[in-house]
Amino acid sequence: MLKFEGVKKHYKDFELNLTMEVPEGYVTGLIGANGAGKSTAFKAALGLIRPDAGVVKMLGKNVEDFTVQDKERIGVVLADSGFSGYLRVKDILPMLESMYHKFQKEDFLEMCKKYQLPLDKKIKEFSTGMKRKLQIAAAVSHGADVLFMDESTAGLDVMARDEMLDILREYMETPGRSILISSHISTDLEGICDDIYMIDEGKILLHEETDKLLDQYGLLKVKADQYEALDKAYILAHKKEEYGYSCLTNERQYYQENYPDITIEKGKIDDVIIMMKRGQQE
Numbered sequence: 001m002l003k004f005e006g007v008k009k010h011y012k013d014f015e016l017n018l019t020m021e022v023p024e025g026y027v028t029g030l031i032g033a034n035g036a037g038k039s040t041a042f043k044a045a046l047g048l049i050r051p052d053a054g055v056v057k058m059l060g061k062n063v064e065d066f067t068v069q070d071k072e073r074i075g076v077v078l079a080d081s082g083f084s085g086y087l088r089v090k091d092i093l094p095m096l097e098s099m100y101h102k103f104q105k106e107d108f109l110e111m112c113k114k115y116q117l118p119l120d121k122k123i124k125e126f127s128t129g130m131k132r133k134l135q136i137a138a139a140v141s142h143g144a145d146v147l148f149m150d151e152s153t154a155g156l157d158v159m160a161r162d163e164m165l166d167i168l169r170e171y172m173e174t175p176g177r178s179i180l181i182s183s184h185i186s187t188d189l190e191g192i193c194d195d196i197y198m199i200d201e202g203k204i205l206l207h208e209e210t211d212k213l214l215d216q217y218g219l220l221k222v223k224a225d226q227y228e229a230l231d232k233a234y235i236l237a238h239k240k241e242e243y244g245y246s247c248l249t250n251e252r253q254y255y256q257e258n259y260p261d262i263t264i265e266k267g268k269i270d271d272v273i274i275m276m277k278r279g280q281q282e
């Protein structure tokens with residue numbers, strides 16, 4: 001559905017070097033700190049910047065060859081963009097109708113009603129959550145096959161985030177669709193993503209299915225002598241701590257069964273990120 005093949009982009013103090021895939025029917029998450037390269041990746045996929053090397057392929061085509069019709073098959077929600085604050089929802093309706101052949105006006109209006117987005121209030125008077133919901137409603141109302149959501153949970157309260165996830169789940173009910181969603185907050189993504197890529201300083205640190213990350217990853221807390229004796233076959237990284245070492249594993253059960261005396265915590269995505277970034281990889 002969407003593939004980044006060796007995509008490189010160099011800025012003064014930064015280099016993106018990205019290979020990743022968003023398969024059809026998948027919600028794929030891109031997690032990384034501020035400045036990790038998430039927006040640069042999105043811009044490359046949307047043809048807003050030209051990579052120095054590599055290609056982005058989407059819907060079976062190089063994105064550089066995308067036509068206006070191809071672009072209609074994409075929905076986009078970017079954190080720092082949106083509709084002009086001086087417009088009302090009723091003003092943007094004809095714009096959306098003329099931009100997208102497949103704009104589903106009824107669905108869009110229904111979403112506005114469900115998420116309490118008034119049609120005749122200026123958008124600049126909307127709250128952050130309302131603006132974001134409006135962006136999402138517009139992005140999912142023209143039959144797009146791929147949805148890009150860059151930092152779209154930023155600034156949303158728990159309710160608004162939950163409503164946003166509902167819209168995305170509903171969007172994914174139609175077969176053949178995919179979403180690429182980014183955030184610097186892992187808990188925002190773990191409830192919706194099938195698959196997670198962790199990005200740091202422009203490179204992918206780890207790619208894993210969300211279920212596997214949550215069910216099978218773990219953090220071992222061991223003393224120095226326990227560490228020496230440990231079978232490291234399923235240890236991905238270790239980090240020196242006051243008490244000895246913390247070790248990241250992708251086979252928690254193996255260590256639970258074979259080392260009953262060792263303290264093993266369930267994997268949290270943030271722990272995995274910290275270990276992959278700050279720990280020493282095996």
Ligand SMILES: Nc1ncnc2c1ncn2[C@@H]1O[C@H](COP(=O)(O)OP(=O)(O)OP(=O)(O)O)[C@@H](O)[C@H]1O
Pocket residue numbers: 011012013014032033034035036037038039040041151184
């Ligand atoms: N047009 C540009 N010119 C120079 N440097 C840039 C440009 N765009 C991005 N960068 C740099 O590239 C790096 C990655 O930025 P990017 O916006 O992709 O990160 P991000 O992961 O989206 O971060 P955030 O969560 O803060 O949005 C940063 O160091 C940024 O300063």
